[in-house]
Amino acid sequence: MPHILDRIPGLPGVISAIAGKDDLIFCDRDNHASIIDGTRLSFAKTIKYQHNDMGDLAEKLEAAPTNRGKLIVADGIFSMLGDIVKLPDMHRLAKRFGARILLDDAHAFGVLGLNGRGTAEHHGLEKETDLVMGTFSKSLASIGGFVAGDREVIDFLKHKARSLIFSASLPPASAAGVIAALTVLEREPERRARLWVNANKMRASLRALGLDTGDSETPVVPVILGDQEYTFRFWRQLFERGVFANPVCSPAVPAGMDLLRTSYMATHTDQQLAFVRDQFAAVLEQMGAPPRTLATQRAAIPRAPDRSANWPAAFASELLLPGGSARSFFMSALSGNIETPFCQVSTALSDFPCCWYMLPRNR
Numbered sequence: 001m002p003h004i005l006d007r008i009p010g011l012p013g014v015i016s017a018i019a020g021k022d023d024l025i026f027c028d029r030d031n032h033a034s035i036i037d038g039t040r041l042s043f044a045k046t047i048k049y050q051h052n053d054m055g056d057l058a059e060k061l062e063a064a065p066t067n068r069g070k071l072i073v074a075d076g077i078f079s080m081l082g083d084i085v086k087l088p089d090m091h092r093l094a095k096r097f098g099a100r101i102l103l104d105d106a107h108a109f110g111v112l113g114l115n116g117r118g119t120a121e122h123h124g125l126e127k128e129t130d131l132v133m134g135t136f137s138k139s140l141a142s143i144g145g146f147v148a149g150d151r152e153v154i155d156f157l158k159h160k161a162r163s164l165i166f167s168a169s170l171p172p173a174s175a176a177g178v179i180a181a182l183t184v185l186e187r188e189p190e191r192r193a194r195l196w197v198n199a200n201k202m203r204a205s206l207r208a209l210g211l212d213t214g215d216s217e218t219p220v221v222p223v224i225l226g227d228q229e230y231t232f233r234f235w236r237q238l239f240e241r242g243v244f245a246n247p248v249c250s251p252a253v254p255a256g257m258d259l260l261r262t263s264y265m266a267t268h269t270d271q272q273l274a275f276v277r278d279q280f281a282a283v284l285e286q287m288g289a290p291p292r293t294l295a296t297q298r299a300a301i302p303r304a305p306d307r308s309a310n311w312p313a314a315f316a317s318e319l320l321l322p323g324g325s326a327r328s329f330f331m332s333a334l335s336g337n338i339e340t341p342f343c344q345v346s347t348a349l350s351d352f353p354c355c356w357y358m359l360p361r362n363r
């Protein structure tokens, strides 16, 4: 099961090394699965707060004992909904309650911030953010990842993170790919600008069709359809028309929030984006309005029971069909990840050849 193992050196390794049995981890409910795995591997107590709800986080921090170490962990850009963590408020809370912040910048690295350095740069809070992690598998089109923080913390992690110590190093070709991608991203910031133009255009197009793109404000643009069966049928229709999107159902999102996750690249042409929009329009016309539309307020939707155990076999098998006309789109999506911009860590990358790089940050 290599696709499961390759996540282990990342967030789970870092979180479980940092948070000990007397500590508290405050975890956004919509955090990525690898964060959840990290909290489970750690001996700390995990307290979940409502998605990006700083009021709820404040209440949870307030109720916590003052004498415990506290770590707040959140995605920078949330991977399913494409919204950005409310870092300024989170930082104020962290200061007030003596907590540390760990950001998972998997989707933000190379995308957010003037120089593509991610969520903390976007919010002007780089010095205030204790630890930032990112993967090489998104904007850098490789495998592995990094964690950046104060030198003492990074040194500690190098000697404490079991999954780092007991795991093989990154293959040289993957490391070389990362370095090459960083160079492209550093030298060609116009790609990041183009990425944002494409993402904003598509979000507007999908919303103009009456689709619910939630609180997305980044190149991750969900189309929230609200029903599992409808979502898989929609996905299949799009696929047959040459458009690949990720169908996302419970447990990746709460039941009733079933969605198609679309995401955009700097290299998508206007023609391709118009094609995608037209296919969404055509499938909508064919299938009728989704259970969940813009007119439906999120709060008004009761959370449906989790029906993932009852997936009709037909829908599951549809996911496994060979690419056909959609294949080229899919392949371009895979190879095109390299086209998004990047952040300034290239020089440090070559001196620590492991799967997840530890980057000391001198303040």
Ligand SMILES: Cc1ncc(COP(=O)(O)O)c(C=O)c1O
Residues within 6 Å of the ligand: 006, 007, 010, 011, 032, 034, 075, 078, 079, 104, 106, 107, 135, 136, 137, 138, 143, 144, 145
């Ligand atoms: C927010 C987030 N964090 C972490 C990861 C894990 O990245 P990788 O598969 O490169 O370990 C992902 C991948 O989907 C992600 O979306």
